[in-house]
Amino acid sequence: MVDLRHAPAHLLVAEDNKVNRLLLTRSLELQGHRVDCAENGRVALELLRHDTYDLLVLDMEMPEMDGFQVLEQLTADPKLRDLPVIVTSSLEGVATIARCIELGAEDYLHKPVNAVLLKARIGASLEKKHLRDQQKELVRRFATSEVAQDLQQSGFALGGRRVQGAVMFSDIRSFTALVESQPPEETIELLNTYYTLMFDAINRHGGVVNQMIGDGLMAIFGAPLPLPDHSAAAVQAALEMVEMIELLNADRIAADKPAIRIGVGIATGEMVAGYTGTQQRATYTCIGDTVNLAARLEAHTKLAKRTILIDPATCMALGGRIPVEALGAASFRGKAAPVEVYAAVTALDTRQD
Structure with missing residues (x-):
């Protein structure tokens, strides 16, 4: 059985700081993942809507569109609402963390991000995504596409x-x-x-x-x-x-x-x-x-x-x-x-x- 916590995946890193973006990308690539980058939230959403990703690593403080706005857009999009998102931010406070979780983020890590902790969080998120994908596949297999769409849009x-x-x-x-x-x-x-x-x-x-x-x-x-x-x-x-x-x-x-x-x-x-x-x-x-x-x-x-x-x-x-x-x-x-x-x-x- 494949250990999904360590299986290669297609990740997107949304980070406006170029140094942080390059170092984070290099770290994830060394773990075997394929990584794309976005310098702000607007670019991240464009990439997410034109390609398929397994997980998004999202900074909060970015120009043009910040992390909160990205999360709101993901939640409103039926095709993207189940994408796992790990937030990385220097913003402090329980209210900030709670808002991110309420908007659908899987986890919230403070900067500077511990590489070992990030790896563990990504592995756990990918494993949960795989289980959700299996559930969707079962719905598609045993229900019609219209019923599957109704379930995705309206819930059960x-x-x-x-x-x-x-x-x-x-x-x-x-x-x-x-x-x-x-x-x-x-x-x-x-x-x-x-x-x-x-x-x-x-x-x-x-x-x-x-x-x-x-x-x-x-x-x-x-x-x-x-x-x-x-x-x-x-x-x-x-x-x-x-x-x-x-x-x-x-x-x-x-x-x-x-x-x-x-x-x-x-x-x-x-x-x-x-x-x-x-x-x-x-x-x-x-x-x-x-x-x-x-x-x-x-x-x-x-x-x-x-x-x-x-x-x-x-x-x-x-x-x-x-x-x-x-x-x-x-x-x-x-x-x-x-x-x-x-x-x-x-x-x-x-x-x-």
């Missing part, structure tokens, strides 16, 4: 907020029979291929897949980040999903494997979106009548013998830009009155008719 808190958006449910039809007819390894391979294609279509149109349940998925268009024209984006994504399944089926039939079909339900309206679960384990999701209706529409695709079903709100939002077919009213569990159902017209449905 259980609860939700009302949003306007579109919800999509989709699954593979007759999946149970398909599973029973083939080895488990083929089923896993099929699911991996299926999700790869569906994720690409959904993400391409701004959607966020927030649930995968067996052969089914749920996607949100309009949360956690707002999405203009979310209803049309959801329907366009669904149409692309159907096209991808058709291309996949051409390969499956050529390999003497059964073709697969999907059903998609989309509803538009208000919902409550946010993080549900516990502080130890949570997921980003949305709840409400719009969500329930989308799920009912997806299940209704089997009875309606149509691939993509949408609700009246989605149909109205399309404004005639995508061909739809009115199928009449249908009664759904949980709905007091029947709901008008529309089908987004696909080439597959046309051939089946």
Whole structure:
């Protein structure tokens, strides 16, 4: 295992005194680090925004922009707020140290800086940064980029907020029979291929897949980040999903494997979106009548013998830009009155008719 306290890193030294800057740079380079220099806070921020650094060694008293101003800028920048900063200064007083720590500094060392102490502080800060980077990587791996961005900007808190958006449910039809007819390894391979294609279509149109349940998925268009024209984006994504399944089926039939079909339900309206679960384990999701209706529409695709079903709100939002077919009213569990159902017209449905 690599000892991160002594691993080489890319450091930035912000120090206006040329002698101090050169001596500090030389000391850090002898420790194996790659070091860049800035003669004031303004130059330091320019370098930080155009290159990637593991740690900043920051002087407080500098022309043009002092250390406090640099810390304030770092705190306000989501891309830089987690950068470890070690302050070196001749300023005395608990209030000065406290302000630096409140602004996000990892540590505060008085000048003249003890080289052994600085080395230890840098090592500890780099180790903590590595752990934070690992946490971010886990978030990126197990959450969508939109959820990761929301977490970085807003932080994590259980609860939700009302949003306007579109919800999509989709699954593979007759999946149970398909599973029973083939080895488990083929089923896993099929699911991996299926999700790869569906994720690409959904993400391409701004959607966020927030649930995968067996052969089914749920996607949100309009949360956690707002999405203009979310209803049309959801329907366009669904149409692309159907096209991808058709291309996949051409390969499956050529390999003497059964073709697969999907059903998609989309509803538009208000919902409550946010993080549900516990502080130890949570997921980003949305709840409400719009969500329930989308799920009912997806299940209704089997009875309606149509691939993509949408609700009246989605149909109205399309404004005639995508061909739809009115199928009449249908009664759904949980709905007091029947709901008008529309089908987004696909080439597959046309051939089946």
